[in-house]
Amino acid sequence: MAIAGKKILRKNVARNIILEGMMEVYNTVSSTYGPRGRTVLFDRGTNAKLTKDGITVAKEIKFSNEAKNLGALLIKEAAGKSNYMSGDGSTSATILTANLCKEANILLQQGVDINDLREGFRIARDTVLERLPEYKKEVHSEKDILEIAKVSANGDEEVASFIQEAFLKIGDNGIVSIADSLSRNGKTTVNIATGLEFSRGFLTSQSVNAVNDQCILKSPKVLLSNQVLNDVQELQPIVQSLQLSKTPVVIIAPDFDDEVMAWFRELLTKKTVSGSLVLAPGTSKTTIADNLLDLSVMLNGKILGDDFSINEFKDEYLGTAEQITITKGKTIIVGGEIDQKRFDEHIELLLAKINHDSSELGYSEYEIEMIKERVAKMTGGVATIYVGALTSTELGEKKDRYEDAINAVRSALKSGYVIGAGTPLLKISFGKTPEMSPPKALAYKAFMKAIRMPARKLIESAGEDPELIISEILSAKEGSGFNARTGEISYLLEDGIIDPFEVIRNTILYSSNMAESFMSIDSVIISDVPNLTFESMDEVLNEDGIKW
Secondary structure, eight states, X not given: OOOOOEEEEEHHHHHHHHHHHHHHHHHHHXXXXXXXXXOEEEEETTEEEEEOXXXXXXXXXXXXXXXXXXXXXXXXXXXXXXXXXXXXXXXXXXXXXXXXXXXXXXXXXXXXXXXXXXXHHHHHHHHHHHHGGGGOBOOOSHHHHHHHHHHXXXXXXXXXXXXXXXXXXXXXXXXXXXXXXXXXXXXXXXXXXXXXXXSOOBSOGGGSBTTTTBEEEESOEEEEESSOBOOHHHHHHHHHHHHHHTOXXXXXXXXXXXXXXXXXXXXXXXXXXXXXXXXXXXXSHHHHHHHHHHHHHHHTOOEETTTBOGGXXXXXXXXXXXXXXXXXXXXXEEOOOOOHHHHHHHHHHHHHXXXXXHHHHTOOHHHHHHHHHHHHHHHHOEEEEEEEESSHHHHHHHHXXXXXXXXXXXXXXXXXXXXXXXXXXXXXXXXXXXSOOHHHHHHHHHHHHHXXXXXXXXXXXXXXXXXXXXXXXXXXXXXXXEEXXXXXXXXXXXXXXXXXXXXXXXXXXXXXXXXXXXXTOOEEEEEOOXXXXXXXXXXXXXXXXXXX
16 A cells, blocks of 8 residues: 655745646636626536626635645635735735736746845835825715725626615715525615624634525524633523524623533534624723623623623523624624613713713723724614625625625725726836845836736726737826726726725735745645646746746
């Protein structure tokens, strides 16, 4: 019996095969880019999935070639991180990461020292980040919201109009979420309800729907606790009473003992209960207590450890909600049987703290800002967009567009926006190269060449010549760029072609960070699979020195 071993790939051979995997992900994901981008279809278990969402496409790509798959994992990490931090930009991050790594690999094969390469890349990155705010503007009008949503939804005006309606109804501090609405007429509607959102996700993956990576619970009960839950025997009667009525349960506490976690996971696995365990929001005892109090008011429940002990428990102490959606990183609560008098008194108490002089009540400016944020969250409301579609395939594709556009608007409301179509990066890339050593200057120019690719891809997708169009953009008046829908150079703000500032900033940060990781690769260790061949630097290369 043969013993499985390992294969070690070194230096250029290792980087080439890693880059090959990256470029295959890039070629597939970038095909979805912009208003002229295409969709990608793949199998999602019981149904087909059709999407233009870059991160969704990237997540589905996995190669049987283990070394190429490592490259796919690297580029997916950069795209995923950018998407997680700003809610959009996964396709842009994929384009930038692949091309930054490609340019780095060319210079390494030409003998440029890695330290000079790294330094040149860092200088270029910092130059881009310093100049990017020059293009930044704040969201001032309803039209800005509409246009940002439209760009992120690949030009879909219907998607943009529903998102605009939702944000206008709930304001800057409200929450916009999406839900399914398969129906005969396929109509989309917007519903406004009370609710809030916090940045804590599920601890129990067994409660998650594998198709959409989230846990959606209809009419659940909520147990709130201000103490660590470490006794299964104490929790069993509470959960068992809900099992009998088949009511979903969400338990929110500062922490859970391993035994409690294992017990609840077993219940979920056996499907004897539906629900989730979620950590209470907050970073200290004080903030956790404050947030639990807010939740108890919104859910009209009581807090274990504050309002009652486990021996005094009654079913009516549990909070209620119309729906709770839990993802890996956040929980959205919609609706519930709010006691209006209790709610009004709680808000009045918080507002009284804000309206007093902070020094008079002993509150710092930071604490006052935190109280303002709590009030904003509780009074903002939740706008749920019920996405209409005739088939599940259509529904999945539309939901991806809604989700990207909602995240883009939220990011822009927080941090502003820049003109779109890759124009800021394009213009910054043609700036004067600072004085530095020749190897560092080569690296600097390579970085700037790579960040032109988002604009080039949009131009290519419209069937135009990038060299000719880029020359026209650079000589056009300030604020002009390429409109991929019309195929013309135009004033982008008037056309509503704008991108959230944080999305562009984060794509530069995370793609350049991944490029640094890539250039430092010296060896790749993989399984020594019989008959597995690898493309290497010894094969015929293209003019850039890479074989694709």
